[in-house]
Amino acid sequence: MKHAWKELLHGKRKYILIEILLILLMFMVLFLSGLAEGLGRAVIAGIDTMDAKYFLLDDEAEELITVSSLDEEILETVKAQTSSDVVPLDIQRMYLIKDGDTEKLNITYFAVEPGSFIEPAVAEGKRLCEVANEADADGRYPVVLDDDFMLEGISLGDTVYDSSTLLPFYVAGFAKDQMYGHVSIGFISTETYTKLREELSPMYTKKYHALAIQDEDIEKISVEGTELVAKADIISNIPSYTAEHLTITMIVWVLIIVSAVIIGIFHYILTLQKRKQFGVMKALGMSTGELTVTVICQVAILSVFAGAVALGLTFGMAAGLPEKMPFYLRFDNALVVTGVFIVISILSSILSIVNISRIDPITAIGGGEE
Amino acid sequence: MSMLEIKNISKSFRDGSEENHVLSGLSLSVESGEIVAVLGPSGSGKSTFLSIAGLLLSADSGEVFIGGKEVSKLPKSKWTRYRKEHIGFIFQSHQLLPYLNSADQLTLFQDKKNVSKVDAMELLKELDVDSCKKKYPAKMSGGEKQRVAIARAFVNDPEIILADEPTASLDAKRGRVVVQMIRDEVKKRGKVAVVVTHDERILDLMDKVYRLENGRLTEISNS
Ligand SMILES: Nc1ncnc2c1ncn2[C@@H]1O[C@H](COP(=O)(O)OP(=O)(O)O)[C@@H](O)[C@H]1O
Numbered sequence: 007m008k009h010a011w012k013e014l015l016h017g018k019r020k021y022i023l024i025e026i027l028l029i030l031l032m033f034m035v036l037f038l039s040g041l042a043e044g045l046g047r048a049v050i051a052g053i054d055t056m057d058a059k060y061f062l063l064d065d066e067a068e069e070l071i072t073v074s075s076l077d078e079e080i081l082e083t084v085k086a087q088t089s090s091d092v093v094p095l096d097i098q099r100m101y102l103i104k105d106g107d108t109e110k111l112n113i114t115y116f117a118v119e120p121g122s123f124i125e126p127a128v129a130e131g132k133r134l135c136e137v138a139n140e141a142d143a144d145g146r147y148p149v150v151l152d153d154d155f156m157l158e159g160i161s162l163g164d165t166v167y168d169s170s171t172l173l174p175f176y177v178a179g180f181a182k183d184q185m186y187g188h189v190s191i192g193f194i195s196t197e198t199y200t201k202l203r204e205e206l207s208p209m210y211t212k213k214y215h216a217l218a219i220q221d222e223d224i225e226k227i228s229v230e231g232t233e234l235v236a237k238a239d240i241i242s243n244i245p246s247y248t249a250e251h252l253t254i255t256m257i258v259w260v261l262i263i264v265s266a267v268i269i270g271i272f273h274y275i276l277t278l279q280k281r282k283q284f285g286v287m288k289a290l291g292m293s294t295g296e297l298t299v300t301v302i303c304q305v306a307i308l309s310v311f312a313g314a315v316a317l318g319l320t321f322g323m324a325a326g327l328p329e330k331m332p333f334y335l336r337f338d339n340a341l342v343v344t345g346v347f348i349v350i351s352i353l354s355s356i357l358s359i360v361n362i363s364r365i366d367p368i369t370a371i372g373g374g375e376e
Numbered sequence: 377m378s379m380l381e382i383k384n385i386s387k388s389f390r391d392g393s394e395e396n397h398v399l400s401g402l403s404l405s406v407e408s409g410e411i412v413a414v415l416g417p418s419g420s421g422k423s424t425f426l427s428i429a430g431l432l433l434s435a436d437s438g439e440v441f442i443g444g445k446e447v448s449k450l451p452k453s454k455w456t457r458y459r460k461e462h463i464g465f466i467f468q469s470h471q472l473l474p475y476l477n478s479a480d481q482l483t484l485f486q487d488k489k490n491v492s493k494v495d496a497m498e499l500l501k502e503l504d505v506d507s508c509k510k511k512y513p514a515k516m517s518g519g520e521k522q523r524v525a526i527a528r529a530f531v532n533d534p535e536i537i538l539a540d541e542p543t544a545s546l547d548a549k550r551g552r553v554v555v556q557m558i559r560d561e562v563k564k565r566g567k568v569a570v571v572v573t574h575d576e577r578i579l580d581l582m583d584k585v586y587r588l589e590n591g592r593l594t595e596i597s598n599s
Pocket residue numbers: 372373389390396398416417418419420421422423424425
């Protein structure tokens with residue numbers, strides 16, 4: 007341990023260079039996993055942040071909420087079958103236009119019962135359940151928008167229109183981190199949604215896309231032609247999510263492994279340079295075990311320090327990123343990535359340890375070729 | 377009884393298809409407080425002999441006793457520990473670790489149980505490298521480095537000191553000072569020292585002088 011530390015201190019210049027490399031590699035990995043997670047969030051956040059454990063869908067929907075269709079009565083039937091809270095959910099991809107503008111903005115409506123457990127908290131303004139759930143004096147209905155719409159110049163109280171029906175909304179509130187399939191969400195009440203559908207086609211009969219079930223009490227739920235789907239399965243079936251997520255996750259892990267191998271090779275080169283020195287230490291009575299501890303200590307010191315700095319850099323950088331950048335990294339996830347990185351770099355020094363164990367202390371004596 | 381007793385050691389290396397008999401029936405016995413020199417031309421087997429005596433290499437046959445104990449019987453797994461506790465090495469070039477100052481060169485190799493027996497800083501003083509305590513090898517002269525290396529050899533209170541051409545990297549005057557110091561420490565602490573050397577000018581500091589020829593040692597008169 008003392009050897010490890012004193013050698014690092016004495017070789018400051020050399021080890022600082024290695025440290026910079028380590029920090030950059032770790033930063034790159036952390037930053038990319040933040041971007042990967044951020045991209046993923048843009049697809050799933052709306053569902054993922056919902057406090058629901060299961061969703062009831064029609065059994066031909068292939069676990070996809072947007073193509074599911076349930077008759078209105080099923081809500082009451084299911085409510086009677088479970089003690090868990092059951093509420094309807096509709097998801098509809100449409101366009102929004104700002105007042106006095108012609109540009110169409112992508113929006114995914116999430117229609118919920120105001121006050122139900124799947125209604126999100128707001129960062130600004132009021133929730134749907136906090137405002138009158140009907141048209142205001144100007145005939146506008148309340149909508150709670152994802153806060154990305156703020157970047158489009160929309161503010162609280164503004165009037166916006168559904169592009170195909172020209173149904174007017176007023177912005178009651180903004181919620182954070184509400185995206186579905188790369189599109190920002192606008193929450194409206196189920197009633198408003200029905201109104202919207204009726205405007206689209208007068209023949210509309212009220213149906214739900216899905217029912218969200220809050221808790222685990224699902225044993226007795228059984229309705230002909232429907233199936234219960236766990237939240238995780240709903241998420242992995244959102245179009246393109248699994249494929250995208252898998253690709254990006256793979257890239258991150260490949261990067262972690264490649265970086266760890268690079269670090270392993272660096273330590274291996276250092277070990278090769280120090281073979282003579284290790285031979286002398288062995289001749290003087292230090293065991294391979296003691297030398298192994300020294301090497302592992304050095305790798306651990308270098309990588310833990312690099313990990314700490316890289317974490318600081320990543321979160322510092324994240325704070326300064328533009329809002330639009332899909333960067334999302336939870337501290338505990340970042341710690342896991344850093345931890346894995348540290349463990350893999352320590353494992354990669356096994357190569358060096360094998361090399362050290364093969365050094366014959368007899369090399370210290372004799373020729374002394376230097 | 378001799379502190380170091382080597383009986384009938386043979387060692388050969390395979391050299392392609394030929395056997396290279398380096399040592400054949402070499403014997404040597406050294407008493408406590410004695411310093412002996414082993415002379416011989418390059419390639420005569422001096423380092424091989426020293427490695428066998430120092431538990432760095434096993435002989436094909438023969439025995440090595442240190443303090444009456446037959447160490448040539450020890451399994452290889454015990455060698456490292458045994459070297460640390462009983463054998464002090466002085467190498468041809470100092471072989472100090474570049475990242476340690478002189479004080480650490482000694483204390484980081486000293487077993488805890490020897491701290492009370494041997495005062496590392498006192499050793500540095502005796503070898504007149506007191507002033508180098510905080511210096512790193514890169515900042516020291518060849519003679520200073522070799523003297524720190526000698527101090528290191530004594531730090532675990534070993535029974536025997538094995539030195540392989542300790543003066544090779546020094547000029548005549550400094551070489552002589554260094555060997556004188558090895559001699560003084562050996563006498564003072566009652567150790568055994570075997571010094572392999574080319575350097576005929578230091579032979580008057582030796583109690584006995586041997587020549588390694590045809591794989592054996594023969595004592596030559598020490599005038
Ligand atoms: N590991 C080895 N393998 C093969 N031959 C060796 C080995 N070590 C030493 N030798 C041979 O043994 C002889 C004696 O070597 P060495 O003991 O180093 O001599 P000296 O120290 O007297 O110069 C030399 O001919 C050398 O080539």
